[in-house]
Amino acid sequence: MSLRFQRLLLILLTLVIILSAVLLILYNTRENVSYFYTPSEIDELEIVINKTIRIGGFVENDSFNKISSSSFKFNITDEKASILVTFSGILPDLFREGQGAVIEGAFVDNDIFKATNVFAKHDENYMPASIKKDLKDTGYWNKKYK
Amino acid sequence: MKFLVNPSKFNKVADYVFLPVLILSIILFFTGLIFAFYLSPDDYQQGSTVRIMYVHVPSAWLALLTYAIMTLYSIAGLAFRIPFGFIINTAVAPIGAVFTLICILSGSLWGKPMWGTWWVWDARLTSVAILFIIYIIIIFMNLSFENRAVREKVVAIFVLVGSINLPIIKFSVDWWNTLHQPATISKLSKPSIDPSMMIPLIIMTLAFIMVGLGIAILRIKTEIISRKSNLS
Numbered sequence: 525m526s527l528r529f530q531r532l533l534l535i536l537l538t539l540v541i542i543l544s545a546v547l548l549i550l551y552n553t554r555e556n557v558s559y560f561y562t563p564s565e566i567d568e569l570e571i572v573i574n575k576t577i578r579i580g581g582f583v584e585n586d587s588f589n590k591i592s593s594s595s596f597k598f599n600i601t602d603e604k605a606s607i608l609v610t611f612s613g614i615l616p617d618l619f620r621e622g623q624g625a626v627i628e629g630a631f632v633d634n635d636i637f638k639a640t641n642v643f644a645k646h647d648e649n650y651m652p653a654s655i656k657k658d659l660k661d662t663g664y665w666n667k668k669y670k
Numbered sequence: 671m672k673f674l675v676n677p678s679k680f681n682k683v684a685d686y687v688f689l690p691v692l693i694l695s696i697i698l699f700f701t702g703l704i705f706a707f708y709l710s711p712d713d714y715q716q717g718s719t720v721r722i723m724y725v726h727v728p729s730a731w732l733a734l735l736t737y738a739i740m741t742l743y744s745i746a747g748l749a750f751r752i753p754f755g756f757i758i759n760t761a762v763a764p765i766g767a768v769f770t771l772i773c774i775l776s777g778s779l780w781g782k783p784m785w786g787t788w789w790v791w792d793a794r795l796t797s798v799a800i801l802f803i804i805y806i807i808i809i810f811m812n813l814s815f816e817n818r819a820v821r822e823k824v825v826a827i828f829v830l831v832g833s834i835n836l837p838i839i840k841f842s843v844d845w846w847n848t849l850h851q852p853a854t855i856s857k858l859s860k861p862s863i864d865p866s867m868m869i870p871l872i873i874m875t876l877a878f879i880m881v882g883l884g885i886a887i888l889r890i891k892t893e894i895i896s897r898k899s900n901l902s
Contacts, residue, residue: 528749528750528751531748531749531750532745532749532750535745535748535749535830536745538830539830539833539834542831542834543834543837546834546838550838550845554845554846557793557846558793558846558847558848559790559791559792559793559846559847559848559849560847560849561847562847580847580849615786616783616784616785616786617783617784618715618716618784618785619786626849641786641787642786643785643786643787643790643849644784644785644786645785645849645851646715646716646784646785646851647715647851648851648852648853648854648862649854649862649863650713650720650723650854650862650863650864650867651713651714651715651863651864651867652711652712652713652714652864652866652867653711653712653713653714653717654711655714655864
């Protein structure tokens with residue numbers, strides 16, 4: 525085995541070891557690395573009142589209600605569980621029913637999540653606006669595109 | 671392919687390709703911008719804001735590509751004692767840093783109208799911020815150390831350790847819940863982007879590659895000359 529090859533092997537081996545160490549750390553701290561909890565993850569956790577967390581999911585269809593001109597309530601769902609959220613403030617442009625959203629705030633009691641910040645999440649699909657119309661006209665529109 | 675590892679052969683090839691690269695980058699950039707601003711449609715969801723993608727995505731790809739190239743050359747430099755590897759490290763680190771900065775700034779401008787925030791500490795954004803910091807550290811390391819032989823090795827090792835961040839950036843959106851959406855274009859599945867938006871994206875990516883290559887050629891040549899005259 526030549527010296528060059530030995531050095532190459534040593535470098536690659538070191539990289540693999542460091543990479544697995546980093547990945548193990550990240551895997552075991554994934555709850556902290558993840559930016560938000562999904563509603564079904566919340567179900568498994570013990571709810572701590574007034575502790576700031578973030579939840580993420582879709583705004584449930586037909587759940588959006590205006591309480592007043594600047595305060596709203598809606599459900600955040602991941603199709604397995606859903607959480608009632610109240611928010612007063614300005615919603616992002618993309619926010620609507622069926623749209624992904626990340627909500628920052630805290631539970632005020634076991635059922636109601638009071639939001640301080642609402643972020644809209646958009647998906648990885650890009651499509652011209654004109655095609656959406658065509659798809660709807662021909663009935664090929666997939667509801668999950670929303 | 672010797673020009674990829676041999677400074678004097680690189681100089682020869684660089685002299686041939688520099689002018690074509692320069693012309694191509696100008697042509698591609700102008701066609702790309704015309705496509706991005708006038709010939710591409712609005713997104714069904716994001717409207718006109720989607721045009722930020724034509725700057726944001728190519729700069730992100732180039733930031734990662736630049737680092738990947740530095741990683742390969744660091745391995746070559748350390749394992750096979752090829753000095754050209756260290757020349758590349760010194761020359762292209764600032765280019766990668768600028769691409770990362772463009773990516774972060776354009777992403778921030780995109781995040782405000784779409785997500786409702788300039789910046790969040792989710793896994794994707796944080797790992798790209800770390801990439802930027804790594805680039806800055808490499809640039810400063812290249813400016814420090816009296817002894818060139820020591821400096822080159824330390825920088826190359828640091829580049830290798832930092833390369834662990836690359837898969838983390840790439841897969842952060844799949845491994846963890848993030849505000850950033852998952853990849854649109856991946857090798858395994860059909861891209862979920864319409865061809866009318868894919869074309870400007872490809873042209874802009876090629877334009878970014880050409881601009882990066884042009885600056886890289888100039889910086890590598892400068893680095894070769896300054897080493898020959900023992901300036902650094």
